[in-house]
Amino acid sequence: MFAISLGDDGAELRPLEPWQAEEYLAHLDRGRDYISRYVPLADVCHDLDSARAFLQRYAEKAATDTGRIYGIWTDGTLVGGVLFRTMDTGRGTAEAGCWLEPAAAGKGLVTRAARVIIDWAVEERGIHRVEWQVSPLNTASINVAKRLGMTRDGLLRGNDVHRGVRGDTEIWSVLAPEWRAARAA
Numbered sequence: 001m002f003a004i005s006l007g008d009d010g011a012e013l014r015p016l017e018p019w020q021a022e023e024y025l026a027h028l029d030r031g032r033d034y035i036s037r038y039v040p041l042a043d044v045c046h047d048l049d050s051a052r053a054f055l056q057r058y059a060e061k062a063a064t065d066t067g068r069i070y071g072i073w074t075d076g077t078l079v080g081g082v083l084f085r086t087m088d089t090g091r092g093t094a095e096a097g098c099w100l101e102p103a104a105a106g107k108g109l110v111t112r113a114a115r116v117i118i119d120w121a122v123e124e125r126g127i128h129r130v131e132w133q134v135s136p137l138n139t140a141s142i143n144v145a146k147r148l149g150m151t152r153d154g155l156l157r158g159n160d161v162h163r164g165v166r167g168d169t170e171i172w173s174v175l176a177p178e179w180r181a182a183r184a185a
Helices: 018-035 048-063 109-123 139-147 176-184
Strands: 011-015 068-074 077-088 093-100 129-134 151-162 165-175
Touching: 011 109, 018 048, 018 068, 018 077, 018 093, 048 068, 048 077, 068 109, 077 109, 093 109, 109 129, 109 139, 109 176, 129 139, 139 165, 165 176
Parallel strands: 093 129
Antiparallel strands: 011 068, 068 077, 077 093, 129 165, 151 165
């Protein structure tokens, strides 16, 4: 398995695979309340079977080139991740996302990891538009979108239901020419 260094602090980005379901579930359990404020991962994966099934769905997405999931490890412990929830290479679009347990927040891990996967999507897979969907209440995730050089495209009003509460979704994106220009600068 490969690992990509995310900097001098020992953080690594690696594929997250079904055989790691137990580690993934333990990670979610450590941060369940924090993660589930905005991201339904913690609600979807509540035991080992559901965690394994979730990771298997992403293994199938990787096999069909329609999505990917990667874990972020610090000092050998899974603390979060980034993913392409959707990827359509024919249309050149992908939706990226992230999550972290509270002990890993505020260290720039998601920004660094998202840069790696967006760069791969643009340069290797020919993705033209990478989208970031976020609750307007999730300031940390909005700040990641800004640090990634994304532009706020708009607001989908009342389009999402999370834990029985209807909410809005901000759409942020970066286009391949913008991504390349920012990297060159």
